[in-house]
Structure formats: structure tokens, C-alpha cells
Amino acid sequence: MQLVKEHIARLIKDEALRLGFDDIGFSPAEELSEEKAHLQQWLDNGYHAGMQYMSNHFDKRVNPSKLVEGAKSVITVLKNYYPDHTTLSHQPPKLAKYAYGQDYHEVIRAKLSSLFNYIQEEIDPELQGRFFVDSAPLLERSLAVRAGLGWIGKHSLLINRKLGSFVFIGEVVTNLELPYASHRMNDACGGCSRCIDACPTQAILPGRTVDANRCISYLTIENKDAIIPEEFREKMDGWAFGCDICQDVCPWNRKAQPNTEKAFAPSPQLKAMQASDWQTLTQEKFSKIFKGSPVKRAKLSGLQRNLAFVLNRNK
Template sequence: MSRIEAYSHTVKSVARQLGFDYCGIAKAEKLNDDARRLEQWLHQGMHGSMQYMENHFDMRTDPSLLVPGARSVITLLKNYYPSQQQSAHTPHISKYAFGKDYHEVIRAQLKELLQALNEKIGEIHGRGFVDSAPVLERSWATKSGAGWIGKNGNLITKHSGSFYFIATLIVDITLDYDDPFAKDYCGSCSRCIDACPTGAIEDNKVINGSKCISYYTIELKDALLPEQMKDQFKDWMFGCDICQDVCPWNRFSKPHHEINFTPIPEILNLSTKQWEEMTEESFKNIFRHSPLKRTKFSGIQRNLRFITRA
């Protein structure tokens, strides 16, 4: 085994020990094709009011601008599919938000991974990212062999679906690169397109973010939601899983083993009435480590009024 192969084996071994469900490696290089697609997507205004998507454009497509001397991009997947589901007639919340905020959980694990690699391999300069920096993680995941981009814009793995968080670790050492995932297994299936109540999924895997329920219930900070969207939210109060729930590949989803993603009991069980009667103080206490804090109490109440108002 060569030194590069040995280093790569170490990377994947440590990733497994830290509880990641997949680890793949791609060569750090400019994503020219992705840059063109992103530029067109932004030009068409499909990011809505998410102005941060326009920032640091070059960094999104050139890993060497994030980590000087970048040689390798390590993609890590972490399953979040829950073993428990919400009670009937409970305002819907995306499964990714059932437990502790994944940013906090995975960021700490990425830091631990980089520290372990420095101890086992030698001095490595790198940065870990999890959905909070200018990184095109789905593109890197495909390049590392993890899966393909579905028509709903999600990364889909052939053996266990799409309920995964994607983390990226960019490092300045050469590693053994995995083969890109070259095949698209969506075929002629259009279930996600047909099921999306707001028509956010367009042709050629283009997602109009400004039409997505997740955009309205999480990203949009307006005091009121657009009246024309009334009756299209299907009781989703925070995020939306419709396009994943109908995907045939998610019949292979298996419950995660990450204790930090254990569902908060209130998310599973609170009735609409209980949500309506919740105080801001209670919200801040119950969800202080939850992704729900991103929308804040005022956003949750806004969303709740919108899906319950006759």
C-alpha cells in the first residue's frame, strides 16, 4: 500500500469511528460546470431573498480559495432518518430538525476528524464545512462517488436514499480519489415533481428556491407569507419533506444511530393548540439547541397562523 493509499484508508477509518455513514474523496479543482449553472440560477432569481447565495461566488467553485493549497475534498454523509415519526395532526416539521442542530453536531465531529488526521498522518491544513459556507457540497458528494443528484435537487444514495446531511472537509494533502458517481437512477420517475404542491421542482433538476415551502417557512423573514400560497403548505410549519417522502429510493432509508439527532419529544407530540399556546420563553428553552431557533418564535407563530387560518 502506497503512502497516499494509507492516508486515504486512515481518513475513511477515522470517519467511520466518528459515526459518519459515508466517506468519499475527490480531487480539489475548480467546478467550472457548476459555476455556470449556479450563475444562471442566480441570474434567474431562483434564490428569492436569500442574498447570501450571491456572496463569495468564486469561493463556491474553487476550493483553493477556501483552503490555500487545497489538494483533496473529503465528503462525509450522516444519516438523519428518524426511527420515530410525528403524531397525527401535529404541525409538520422536517425530519432533519427533529433533534439537535446538525450544524453544532457535525461541526464538532469535523473538528475532531481533522485533529485525529493531524495526529495520525502529520500536519494537515484544512477546513470543515456543513451547510454554512460557500461550498457546493452536493457536487463534491457526486464527485466522491456518494450518489447522484435527483430531480428534487437532493443527493440520492443507491442503497439508503437521501435523508443525509452532507459535510465537506477540504485539506491540503493528496489522497486516493474515488470514482465519481456517473449514473442517474431517477430514470423517468417524476414523483417528486408531481407531488410538490408549489411547483418548485422544474425541469433538468432545477429547483426554484423562491417557490419551496422550506424557503417560505425558514428563509423568508417577512412578517406575512404570500396570500397566494394559502392552502399549498400541506400543514408544513418548518421545512418540507414531501419530495423526499415520495421518492422510491427512500424506501431503503434506515433509522440513524446518532444520539444527538434523537427527536425532541415536543416535536413529535405537540398538538396545534399546544403550539399556539406556547410562550416565547418556553420556545427558547425547549428549542435552544434545535434548528427551529433559526426561524425564531415569531417565525414559527407566523407559519402556524398561516397553515391553520381558515
């Protein structure tokens, strides 16, 4: 039986890599008991800021089996999104690397759909399950750790030894029985504190915890307030949408290889943006430049708020 499971796992892995995923692992669909208390403490401390949805569906968030009846396994995939260094200017205003190209939700969802169909058609016609990419209350990084795909860094992000931390995570929660990771990837952060030291707003706390109230990514994306707190004006480092500082300084990203996904490349319009263009964005220009982009999450009003703040135009 174990040999059959190993064979099935190999078929799934080969297909996942063929579809363009960069790594894959398997874990049991069961309660994440170790992470449950940590999540509750994070919520109790108010570190989720205005992201009230993080406190919703708590039981499902810490137990993937509650998302699919009869679920036995979680298939976790990683997709590298590290860009070519020459992709965009590093001068303000800056965008987080994950937002350079098309919305990763759509790109990865399509690949997960293909993977799910393959398993159903070629391996198990009675396959049942659901696939997700930031679309369900799941502790994705914890599931990736359990699948042997990495460890949680001090910046609270997943780090994979080969890929670094610039990775998207997706899952298939299914009733298929699979062989699970026999061991977890060792935590290799050691005594390094570069991400903590580099964070200009001191958002990274001990215990691999991030206070979203102080995180530049939260302040420029999820934050729906009309203004950004004045205390952060000189600390934004030019970031207008998201922030990569803690990842950029991480030694595990020194050897990160540029991704090969064409959909993650910035559009010619975005690459052509000059400083003056950012200051004269209209709704028409915004819709054209960021069509299908994660930046649309902030809407034009949110991006204009951020631009005014980080470029000190509303002092």
C-alpha cells in the first residue's frame, strides 16, 4: 500500500513540476495544534490590525479537514516569483515584487485546477477536494512547513532552502491518501536578525511575529483608512504598494533565481512609468496599467493616498 502511495505521490509531483510549480509536498489534513495557540495570541494582541477577517472561521483556519468533508491530505505547492533584477526601477515609488505582473491568484488557480483534473482523470476518478490560493481561511505557511517545504523565518514568512522566501503558496485539500513528509526542513535562521534590524517601522517582533499595525505592506494595501499614521512618514522608504525589505535582506534570497513565469513579468506600460507619470495617474491610466494586477486591490484612491504619503506631497 505504501508503495502505491509513493507511486501516486511521484506522479502528482511530476505533473506539478510540469505545470510550472517549483516544489510540492504532502501533509495530513488535521488540526494544526502547534499553531493554534500562536494564532489566538496574535489575534488577542490585535496584531491583525484592520484585517478582521483573520479572526473569522478560526476552527477552519487551524484545521484544513473542516474545509472538505472526508479530507485526508493537503497537497501544498510553491511557485517562485522572484523577478529579474532589471525588471523595474528600485527608486520610489516602489511596488512589492509579487505585484509586478498579473494577479498570482488567477495564475496559480489555473495551474491548481489543471493539477486537480490530472489527479482525477489519471489517478483517482473518485477524487474529491478543493484547491486554494489565498482564497480560504488556511494557515498556508504552516501547512507548507508540515509538508517539508521550508521553515517559518523570523519575518514570519516561509523560507525554502532552494527557492528562498519569494514564493507563492497553493493547496489542494483532498480525500486522497498520500505519503506525508517524514521530517520538516530544519530552521536555518540561526542567530541572524537582518530582517528584524532592517524593518524601518519595527513591525517584526520576537517569536516570528509581525505586528500588522506597523507593517508597510499592511499600511499600503489592507489599510482602508483615509490617511496613514503620521509617525510612519519618514519610515516608508518609498514603498507605495507592499514592501520587500525583510525579504531583500534575507541571506536565503541571495541566490534566488528569477522566475520563468511570463505572467509575472511587468507590463510594458508599468516598465515605462516615470516619476511624473505616478503623480498624474487618472482612473483611465490606472485601469490600463494595472489591468489584472494585484495593485488593483488598493484601488486608485488607495494608491494615490500611498503615493502622496511616501513622496511627501501632502506635508
